[in-house]
Amino acid sequence: MGAAGGRGARGALWGVLWGALCAGLGGAQGPGGTHEPPAHALAEVLFCQPATPSLGLTLTFDADQLFWFDFPRARWTPRLPDLPPWPPALEPPDQLLRDATFCQNLRRAITAMATGILPEAKGIPLADIFPVQPPTLGDATTLVCMVSNIFPPAVEIGWQVDGVPVTRDVTHTHYTPTGDLAFVRFSYLRVTPNAGDVYACVVTREADNSSIITYWVPPNPNPDEVLETALCGAATALGVLLALLGVAMSWAARRSTHG
Structure with a gap:
């Protein structure tokens, strides 16, 4: 029992x-x-x-x-x-x-x-959001909302993107018991993160009309990677410019010789 x-x-x-x-x-x-x-x-x-x-x-x-x-x-x-x-x-x-x-x-x-003799047993849910794999801006991935310390097992889990509720590409698991007589539940959201996006996992308990919200934002690109990308772009542009300059000088030299 x-x-x-x-x-x-x-x-x-x-x-x-x-x-x-x-x-x-x-x-x-x-x-x-x-x-x-x-x-x-x-x-x-x-x-x-x-x-x-x-x-x-x-x-x-x-x-x-x-x-x-x-x-x-x-x-x-x-x-x-x-x-x-x-x-x-x-x-x-x-x-x-x-x-x-x-x-x-x-x-x-x-x-x-x-009723009226024993106090109510209740746990305050804890929510955490994390991607299944390290995210890359512009590439599809799956976000996981893990809700633990659920007691009793009666919560609703929803997702928001930039404050707007979303239901597409959302899946939920059933309650899984834990060793401390509580429950854990997972919710998954398939997304393609972009810079500036804000994702939220909303856990609602209708019994006491309360909600817990946890946020996740895509990580900013690594400054070293940004610098490397900028240097590569600058080197490419410089190479194109030198190539065009070489073509122009070659054309000018030919024209001078023929003249």
């Missing part, structure tokens, strides 16, 4: 059910007090809450999401397209839907008992 928090008069208590398939996040102590390398962890996490999304189920390996369960379609979906499909015989959808119903019923029962 995982974490739970109260929401006062509204009774919006939410619960998280943790199912650890393979534990061992810390290093084990071997004979003679020696520490063995830490084991890997495969975890399956089901959460339910009054907010949207009301249900969530993910399978993670060392905090990296492998699969998430699509409740409307009752099927597992791989986080990356290269992952193999989920084995149909392992945890059939009917069983997972029963677990989700149990989670919702348990949440309602605990809400009725804990």
Whole structure:
């Protein structure tokens, strides 16, 4: 049984059910007090809450999401397209839907008992923007907005370019649980950065009508690169000028000889 928090008069208590398939996040102590390398962890996490999304189920390996369960379609979906499909015989959808119903019923029962007694559990989201690879002005790249410390998992992530909201070329991931009983979510924006552009990732929590905005601007060209480009341009122009001067002098010399 995982974490739970109260929401006062509204009774919006939410619960998280943790199912650890393979534990061992810390290093084990071997004979003679020696520490063995830490084991890997495969975890399956089901959460339910009054907010949207009301249900969530993910399978993670060392905090990296492998699969998430699509409740409307009752099927597992791989986080990356290269992952193999989920084995149909392992945890059939009917069983997972029963677990989700149990989670919702348990949440309602605990809400009725804990409203006005337990304080609300809430995390303040933290957002960070970074490009997938070092950006170059005029070349297409992908910006990543990583939103961490999400609790409960109910935030909206939007993008703005120069203060104007954009929805094209935007993709979002589903919530991934972390070891501190919070969640992380990623949003991606495909862009072609230009000098002077201002990109913003807006994280909104509708429950308390609050937003967090993080900005990113393309880095200015390296002064050495600018100087090198200017010198190359000047050298090219000088070469063209000398070539033209040479042609003019050659033409003048021929004309003088013929005269």
